[in-house]
Amino acid sequence: MHASAQQAPSPTDAAPAPGAVSLAGVSKKFGDFTAVEALDLDVKPGEFLSMLGPSGSGKTTVLRMIAGFENVTSGSIHLSGTDVTAVPPHARQVNTVFQDYALFPHFTIAENVGYGLRVAGVSRAERATQVGVALEQVRLSAVADRLPHQLSGGQRQRIALARALILRPQVLLLDEPLGALDKQLREEMQIELKQIQREVGITFIFVTHDQEEALTLSDRVAVFNNGRVEQVGTAREVYEFPATEFVARFLGLSNLIPAELSADGAQSSVRPERVRLLTADTAASAGTVSLLGTVAETVYTGPTTRFLVDTESGVRVIAERANDHHPSAESAFARGDRVRVEWTTDHASRIG
Amino acid sequence: MNRRAQLSALLALPMLWLIGIYIFSLVMLLVTAFWVTDPFTSKVKPGFTLRNFEQIIANPAYATTSLRTLGIALAVTALSILISVPLGIFMAKVASPKLRAILAVAITLPLWAGYLVKILAMRITFTEDGFFNSMLGPLGISGPGFSIVTVVLTLTYLWLPYMAVPVYTAIRQLPPNLFDASSDLGAGAGFTIRTVVLPLIKPAIIAGSIFTFSLSLGDYIAAKFVGGSTQMIGSIIASNINLNPPIAAAYSLVPIAFVVIYLVSVQRTGALERM
Numbered sequence: 001m002h003a004s005a006q007q008a009p010s011p012t013d014a015a016p017a018p019g020a021v022s023l024a025g026v027s028k029k030f031g032d033f034t035a036v037e038a039l040d041l042d043v044k045p046g047e048f049l050s051m052l053g054p055s056g057s058g059k060t061t062v063l064r065m066i067a068g069f070e071n072v073t074s075g076s077i078h079l080s081g082t083d084v085t086a087v088p089p090h091a092r093q094v095n096t097v098f099q100d101y102a103l104f105p106h107f108t109i110a111e112n113v114g115y116g117l118r119v120a121g122v123s124r125a126e127r128a129t130q131v132g133v134a135l136e137q138v139r140l141s142a143v144a145d146r147l148p149h150q151l152s153g154g155q156r157q158r159i160a161l162a163r164a165l166i167l168r169p170q171v172l173l174l175d176e177p178l179g180a181l182d183k184q185l186r187e188e189m190q191i192e193l194k195q196i197q198r199e200v201g202i203t204f205i206f207v208t209h210d211q212e213e214a215l216t217l218s219d220r221v222a223v224f225n226n227g228r229v230e231q232v233g234t235a236r237e238v239y240e241f242p243a244t245e246f247v248a249r250f251l252g253l254s255n256l257i258p259a260e261l262s263a264d265g266a267q268s269s270v271r272p273e274r275v276r277l278l279t280a281d282t283a284a285s286a287g288t289v290s291l292l293g294t295v296a297e298t299v300y301t302g303p304t305t306r307f308l309v310d311t312e313s314g315v316r317v318i319a320e321r322a323n324d325h326h327p328s329a330e331s332a333f334a335r336g337d338r339v340r341v342e343w344t345t346d347h348a349s350r351i352g
Numbered sequence: 353m354n355r356r357a358q359l360s361a362l363l364a365l366p367m368l369w370l371i372g373i374y375i376f377s378l379v380m381l382l383v384t385a386f387w388v389t390d391p392f393t394s395k396v397k398p399g400f401t402l403r404n405f406e407q408i409i410a411n412p413a414y415a416t417t418s419l420r421t422l423g424i425a426l427a428v429t430a431l432s433i434l435i436s437v438p439l440g441i442f443m444a445k446v447a448s449p450k451l452r453a454i455l456a457v458a459i460t461l462p463l464w465a466g467y468l469v470k471i472l473a474m475r476i477t478f479t480e481d482g483f484f485n486s487m488l489g490p491l492g493i494s495g496p497g498f499s500i501v502t503v504v505l506t507l508t509y510l511w512l513p514y515m516a517v518p519v520y521t522a523i524r525q526l527p528p529n530l531f532d533a534s535s536d537l538g539a540g541a542g543f544t545i546r547t548v549v550l551p552l553i554k555p556a557i558i559a560g561s562i563f564t565f566s567l568s569l570g571d572y573i574a575a576k577f578v579g580g581s582t583q584m585i586g587s588i589i590a591s592n593i594n595l596n597p598p599i600a601a602a603y604s605l606v607p608i609a610f611v612v613i614y615l616v617s618v619q620r621t622g623a624l625e626r627m
Binding site: 064066067069088089091094095096098099100102103104105106115116118119120163164165 | 391527529531532533534535536537538540544547548551552
């Protein structure tokens, strides 16, 4: 149970690091289907790590293996330096916020939040105190006696968070916790999540398919595809320097530049906002890749305008410009205009 | 056709059935309980007497049979719950899809066979030199023979599907995440079953128990063929059906009263709305 799991890792462990999660060579097969393949991933104590990927990329399966809901087919999982590969979920010192919250429908909100303490044998009075504090933390003290179905989606989400955090886990696992919320509420909850994570200072492992959410929240992002991790890095690293074509495409818009047009002779990726759009008579600058072309389409997105440029070398390049001119003025370039697109060579990321 | 005529056309047959056959026969049963039997000709004559009820109350055999029947019905219900809940959890949560399908067929199998076929099967099983005794005899275990125990086992065998099916369905419909959540919060399987599963499938258990309870109360064939000397309410009604219909009618009101009391007591749980 949690009470016993609260103890420090055994002295035989080389580096007891509360909140560290380490996956080594973890694979998961469902029948013939390989959901996760030979995965190595190290999560640092207190880190906010997002596992980002499309549905079916294996990210949720990895989360469920860390929680213990799924057995690994091979490999090992260490929590805080202790091998927990064979430890059942109820004995692991991690807690989970589920995608659909998984609140117990027959328990009041207070009973839901206090469930873990009840399991651990905490006295009724002590439970009431701790539940009170937990509900205050998520600003929902007023709904303590209601049933889950009487709450809104956002409220249920916060209750699920309170229920998981009350046990003071070393690691909190979040399975697309904001997926069911509308956009505005989701953005509010993102800020709240980040604040709570800073307050409690524990490791958060966050599963999402929303790249913006992953970039906004995380210290590091692990990008999943087909049961493998394509790249792990800070938000800036994975966005600005995608290591693979998949990462470049999955995280926002990207221009994939073939090897023969790249400076160092390898395929590279350039973000549209790194592409400068100039009049065709401008001379090419040094240290850039510079191409002539025609504007095929302009797309107004509000804060920016995107220009789709068909270059003479046959590659379509997207350039994105901030709309920083006078709000009522049209963009400087229109469809059919002859233009030059160029980007500084070290703004491009070489992809494997 | 106007709406009124359409409504009449829609309801004609069910109303004829409900009032003409269903309600009428029950009312006649109630009325007959107050009629008198001519002691010389054994002819039933309309009239009004409370003698039938006095007889039932005065003769302790009626009371003990009522209590015995009630006990049997409760035992069958309890045994059905004890079998259905673990079975339902196994089927819904552990068994492979193939095994689940096999078990589903196995559980509903008794519904497909004729009533007497099943009674005969139990009779063959529990008779003096039947399967039960010949299998377990060498281990020094002897079966219950034809007794009240065998009646309970037989009735459980007959009515188990009515409990097992709704209980299994209810467990399957529980969101799988609730099991994960309970486990995630530190609870072992037993704790989860007690605090999460049982409260949530209570309506299904009550729905099933209405069947096992009321079907057991009304049965007498099992008592007759595998009960030895065991008598149930139905046994006494059956033996009076020709001899003394008013007594049979009066005694019929006892199981009806039991069922009504049971329904009223579970009605407050809200389980009936889910049936």
